[in-house]
Amino acid sequence: MIHKKYMQRCLELAKNGLGTTYPNPMVGSVIVFENKIIGEGWHQKAGEPHAEVNAINSVKDKAALSKSTIYVSLEPCSHFGKTPPCSDLIIQHKIPNVVVGTVDPNEKVAGKGIEKLRQSGATVTVGMLEKKCLELNRRFFTFHNKKRPFIILKWAESADGFLSPVSKKEQKPVWITNPYSRQLVHKWRTEEQAILVGTNTVLVDNPQLNSREWQGNNPIRIVLDRAGKISNDYEVKNGKQQTIFISEKENFVAVENCNFETIIFDNQLAEKMSSLLFQKGIQSVIIEGGLQTLQTFIDADLWDEARIFKGSLLFKQGTKAPTLFGETVKRTTILNDELLMLKRYD
Ligand code: AOF
């Protein structure tokens, strides 16, 4: 008997890996014997055991495995990567029933795990809670299927829709959101593999682009610096985090933890950036400004989600925030800030 609730449990377990599994997906697994969960596991970190391995290891009575069903939110792998194939382990333990959330898009697997299991005589059911499984690993699926990172746009605007009370030229740092919203942004930074900003944001705000207000990984910093204007005095060059500078210039001085990439900044910038990040194995990026950078990706229609804070202040004039064609999936408040989460319209 197949129960959706067990796959839902796999999804909940998988979510424990949010932000720590890159470049691997989040995966959860449960093992059910006589209608009871006898083992559970999730993938915690690339290089460490996969979900199925942790679930099998957690089972005390290994003899029960040959009469059990294993649920896993992603197809068990078939390849030798940093770890051996999970499908082999399932076969080795003679688990007769396998319920899979969705096929693994990684071309090293892509159906071969399911095939191997079926050939061994196991009954494999594919597609349970599939939409939820795809949504959970939207970053991983976008990366493998679209050959680009999952792109999140983030900005804060005044109640009347301005990013700043002054024009682009005379900018200085202004805080639109409250400290709780700012802390949430730091949490988000732990969830994405990279964070991207344009030159102006660095020159005006001198941001650190880390996750200091939340426990978790710091994202890789990606900084657009077309003309090489960002000197070594800026925080983005503090060497405390892996940072990639994208420029048209090649004469950069070596700085600890910094890499430099050269591209020509033309009207294909967003497309070029997304393929460069793909080549670097970056599965997700949160773009935190400024206007020009956000607009570049919006104009190229290269974004997947947007997270927009609306503060309570009225600026009446200044730099207008971008307009997006998206579907609001969540609208909430954080004290007196409003938070809008959008999905790209498609
Ligand atoms: C699974 N269960 O929990 C995960 C899977 O380098 P490796 O050995 O860690 O393999 C990484 C690939 O394995 C990853 O790209 C994805 O295709 C699959 N991830 N598979 O059976 C898991 N995390």
Ligand code: ZN
């Ligand atoms: Zn595996």
